Amino acid sequence: MATDHAPLPTYTAARGSVLPASLTPTLIKRLAERVVAAVDAARVGTNAPYTGEPLADLPVSTPVDVEDAYARARIAQKSWAATSLSQRKKILLRFHDLVLARQEEALDLMQAENGKTRRDALLEVVDIAITSRYYARNAARYLEPKRRRGAIPLLTHTTELRHPKGVVAVVSPWNYPLSMAAGDAIAALMAGNAVVQKPDTQTALTALWSLDLMHEAGLPAAVWQMVVGRGSSIGGALMDNADYMMFTGSTASGRKIASDAGRRLIGASLELGGKNAMIVLDDADIDRAADGAVAACFPSAGQLCVSIERLYVAESIRDRFVDAFVARTKQLKIGAAYDYSIDVGSLTTPAQLQTVTAHVDDAVAKGATVLAGGKARPDLGPWFYEPTILADVTPDMTLHEHETFGPVVSIYSYRSIDEAIAQANATPYGLNASVWSGNGARGRAVAARVHAGTVNVNEAFAAAWGSIDAPMGGMGDSGLGRRHGADGILKYTEPQTIAHQRIQGFTPPASISPETWATLLTGALKVLKAVGVR
Incomplete structure (x- = not known):
């Protein structure tokens, strides 16, 4: 059965009702004119998430x-x-x-x-x-x-x-x-x-x-x-x-x-899409892993393809980890400000707020426990939602397997590494994952068994994303192809091969019979293998 919401933190009030000076009507108009559209094109308006007020008027192509x-x-x-x-x-x-x-x-x-x-x-x-x-x-x-x-x-x-x-x-x-x-x-x-x-x-x-x-x-x-x-x-x-x-x-x-x-x-x-998992091993530094979980779950209000929505913690350290993670989450400052004073901003659209609210409400109605957050914050702006941690999530809940794309994470526990990996891989998605361990080699070994295009050890997602010399992309329902x-x-x-044949090719010269040519060609292939030609 769901419990009452945990006591909510004191959040920073929104200060984003006025657009910054750099966003002048002249700038917005100049950028809008770069859209390829007819002079008399229909127009579409956008709204600022912090306030819901009109922001831009764009031509429609x-x-x-x-x-x-x-x-x-x-x-x-x-x-x-x-x-x-x-x-x-x-x-x-x-x-x-x-x-x-x-x-x-x-x-x-x-x-x-x-x-x-x-x-x-x-x-x-x-x-x-x-x-x-x-x-x-x-x-x-x-x-x-x-x-x-x-x-x-x-x-x-x-x-x-x-x-x-x-x-x-x-x-x-x-x-x-x-x-x-x-x-x-x-x-x-x-x-x-x-x-x-x-x-x-x-x-x-x-x-x-x-x-x-x-x-x-x-x-x-x-x-x-x-x-x-x-x-x-x-x-x-x-x-x-x-x-x-x-x-x-x-x-x-x-x-x-x-x-x-x-x-x-x-x-x-x-x-x-993705339904990304984070695995916390029993030898992980709990404080560091809790900080990492905050960084993994709540950037851009959780609206990040590689953010974490499922958290698997070794049963032996679960209570200590959850206490540390919940405490840090409740300290986050949520609000609107055009400076560096805020930790979590707004969702971007009313539709996203509706999805997040529906997922959390469905989970709570079916027995999930809210450890932090759990509700919208219209006092801060029209589309704000608190960073939310849920426990006791079961397969019959929508957010168990469906991507929420918001500041919501579910915590599960496991007894063995095999069980943790099986749970992490129990999804059609495979975009990103995170593994936390006090032993780098052990963390990398677990990471190699996770079905995801990128897996970070002792980091949320920035290590793999920022390693731009390496490919980034998804497996399974998370996509095809790679960037970076x-x-x-x-x-x-488009690759093109140009092969210029000099002197003699594979066709025998007129002076050599096909049978003799076959013998010579076979012998040449054996020599090439013997001398180590690749």
Whole structure:
């Protein structure tokens, strides 16, 4: 049976009712004008999560606008692909500098559109700076022509080339409006592609800001364009004209995109949902693990694809860990402020608040115990919800297996490592996971058994995400393809093999009979094996 809510912490009152000075009507209007849409286009409004008040008025793109964007992109892409890697590198490094120099504007935009804290918004600025620098300085080693071993040593000269796909469609979400918008475009652009992007309408200004800065850095017009509208309206035009699709969003939408991409025989990279697990081993430092759990569960109000929603704790340390985790959660400051004083911000939309509320209420009605939080905070703003910890969660509760995408985590206990791993893997998803142990080798061994694309040891998600030289993406229902590292840029290219055969190939010369040729060829293969040729 559910118990009464634990005593609630004293939360910081909202101070975000006034937009920061940087977000002037002139800036908002200038960014909105970058949307590819007709002069007399219909308009759509967005609201600021901190207050629910109107924020932006954006033109709505039509399928014809999308097709026009592609037509311009195809023309621009040809000259962009002919631009040297060194010149593309200079543009990305200038973009890197501009993002850092103008970060206050970006932070204000992200907070105003998404409702996240300034601390969480700063991580997006850092992420885009790292991504820009990485692909600017490493693209050449991935993209330049590479000699490959030929069919016949010394006689076959084989080269692998990498050509851009053409025009890449990027569909980016609202929860990380700078990281997901600019991050996926950066690699595609560096590979020589043009990009037509549909950012989520709610956070389109942040995406448009990154486009504005990229043009200021020197990116030619029409190489990267943005359209705004519902997927049900312009999604078909985006898919039907794309040479490759990069999508971040729900698993249901990802399945539809994968089907459409298969029909068109184009590639697609899909980062989808997750129900991420954290395993706390019996030798973990409890204080450090409790701090890690806070960092794992509540950033961006839990609206993070790699955040933790399931927490498995060794039975022998469960009570001590829960006490430490609950105490830290109750100390979090929730509210709205355009500074670094707040720990947890607002949910982004009324729909997200509705989902979080429904999941928690359903769990409590069916017997879950609320250890912290558990309710909305309309006194702070229209879409705030307390950081919430639940115990006694059972399979009949909606949030047991379905992604909540909010500041809610369920705690379970286990008796053996095998049991912990089995519980962590008991999901169709496989995006991210976290393992905590006082022994690094033991933690890594457990991590290797978890079915997830990234697993962090003694960290929540930042270690794997920030290791940009390594691939990041999901298994199972969490998606296809990877971003970051070699995979993150090579997926936007078509490999081509050019093999130049010198003197003699596999066809016997006229002076040698087929039988003799077969004998010679067989002997040559045996010699190659004997001398260690790969």
